[in-house]
Amino acid sequence: MHTTGRFNYFPYLLLVPALVITIVIVAWPLVETFRLSFTDAALKPDENFVGFENYEKIFSGRFPEVIGRTFVWMFWSVGLKMIVGTLGAVLLNAAVPGRGLFRVLVMPPWVVPIAIGVFIWGWMYNGQWGMISGVAQIIGLVDGPFEFLAYRDTAFIATIVTDVWIGTPLVTIYLLAAMQSIPNDLHEAAWVDGASRAYRFRRITLPLILPAVATMSLLSSIWTFNSFDIIWILTEGGPRGGTTTMIIDTYKTAISRFRYGEGAARAVLIVLFLSAFAGFYFYLISRFARGGADNDQ
Template identity: 70%
Template sequence: MSVQRSTVLFAWLLLAPALLYVTVIVAYPLVQTFILSFTDASLKRTTEWVGTDNYERIFNATFATVIGRTFLWTFFSVVLKMGIGIFGAAMLNAAVPGRALFRLLTMPPWIVPMAIGIFMWGWMYNGQFGMISGLLQNFGITDGPVAFLAQGRTAFWATVVTDVWIGVPLVTLYMLAAMQSVPQDLYEAAWTDGAGRFYRFRRITLPLIVPAIITMSMLSLIATFNSFDIIWILTRGGPSGTTTTMIIDTYSTAIGSKRYGEGAARAVMICLFLSVFCFAYFRLVSRLSGGMKR
C-alpha cells in the first residue's frame, strides 16, 4: 500500500466515528421524519401515503400566527440575552474590586437545573402568593393580584424573561472570553492617545468581537427557536395559545393529539427555518472572514 493511500485510509478511520454518529443519530431520523410527514401516521395500525396534505393543512391562519409568534419570541429573547450578556461581560472584564465574586454570581441561572429554575419563576409569577405580584401591590403599582401567566400579553413576556434569565450566563461568559482575547496593547495605545472608556469599547472591543457576537447570536437563536421546557412548564402554550410557538405546536400535534404525520410536517418546517438561518450565518461569517483577509 502506498503512503498516500494509507494516509487517506487513516483519515477515513479517524472520521468513521463522526460519520457513524451523523448517519445514525442525525441523518436517519431526519430522513424518517421527512418521509413520515407525507403520511397520515397516527395510532391506527395502517399508514397511508397522503402526499402534501399535511403541509397544506398546516398552512392556515392559525399556523401563520404561530410562526409569527415564534419569530417574535425568539427575536426579543435573543436580543435581550445578547444585549445583557455583552453589557455584563464588559462589566466583568473591567478592573473592579470583587470581580471574581461577580463572575461567580453570574453562574447560578446556568448551574441550577432548568426545570427547577422554571418552576421557581412559575411560583414568582403566581398572582395570589407570587413575589412579583406581592411587590407590585406593596409599592402601590397595582391595586390587586396580577396573575402573569393567566393573561396572554403578560404570559408572553413572562416566558421571555424566564428564557433570558436562563440564557444570559452562557452569553456573558462567551462574550467575556472574547473580550479577554483582545490584545491589551491596543487599549494601552488608545489610552495613551486620550481615548475614553466608552470610545475604546466602541472602537476597539466591539469590532474585534463581532465574529463572537455573530456566532453566539446564531447559537442562541437556534436554542431559543427550539426552546420547549420554558413555555411548556410555565404555560403549556396558553392561555388561549398566546404562548404557543412552533415547537409547542409540533409537540401538541404529534404527541398530544397523536397525529404523527402532521407533527412530522411541522418538524420539517422548523428544520427548514433553522436551515435558512444557518445558511445566512455561514454566508455572513464567510464575508466577514473575506473582509478581514483583505
C-alpha cells in the same frame, strides 16, 4: 522512488462508528420524518399517502400565526440576551475589586438545571404567594394578586424574561472572553490620546468583538427558536395559545393529538428554518475568516 500503490483503509474504518451513529440518530429520523409528512399517520395500523395535504393544513390554519409568534419571541429573547450580556461583559471586564467573585456569581442561572430554574420562576409569577405579584402590590402597580401566567400578554413576557435570565450568563462569558482577547495597548493608546471610555468602547471594543457578537447572536437564535422546556414548564403554550411556538405546536400536534403526519410536516418546516439559520451562521464564519486572512496579508 518506488511506491507500492496500496491504499490504507484503516483511517476510513475508524470513521465507520461515527458514520453509523450519524445515520441512525440523525439521518434516518430526518428521512422518516420527511416521509411521514406526506402521510396521514396516526394511531391506526396503516397510513396512506396524502401528498401535500398536511402542508396545506398548516398554512390554512393558525400555524402562520404561530410562526410569527415564534420569531417575535426569538427576537425579543435574543435581543435582550445580547444587550444584557454585552453590558455584563463590559462590567466584568472592568478593573474593579472582587471581579473574580462576580464572574463566578454570574454563572448559576446557566449552571442550574433549566427545569429547576423555570419552576422557581413559575413560583415567582404566582399571583397568590409569588414575589413579583407581592412587590407589585406593595408599590401600587396592581390592586390585588395578579396571575402573570393567566393572561396572554403577560405570560408571553414572562416566558421571555425567564429565557433571558437563563441564557444571559453564557452570552456574558462568551463576550467577556472576546473582550479579554483585545490587546491592552489599543485601549492605553486611546486613553493617552484623551479618548473617553464610551468612545473607546464604540471605536475599539465593539468593532473587535463584532465577530463574537454575530456568532453568539446566531447560535442563541437557533437555541431560542428550538427551545421547548421553558415555555412548556411555565405555560404549556397557554393561555389560549398565547405562548405557543412552533416547537410547542409541533409537540401538541404529534404527541398530544397523535397526528403524526401533521406533526411531521411541522417538524420539516422547523428543520428548514434551522437549516437557514445554520447556513447563515457558516456564511458569516467563513466571511469573518476571509476578512481576518486578508488583514493578515
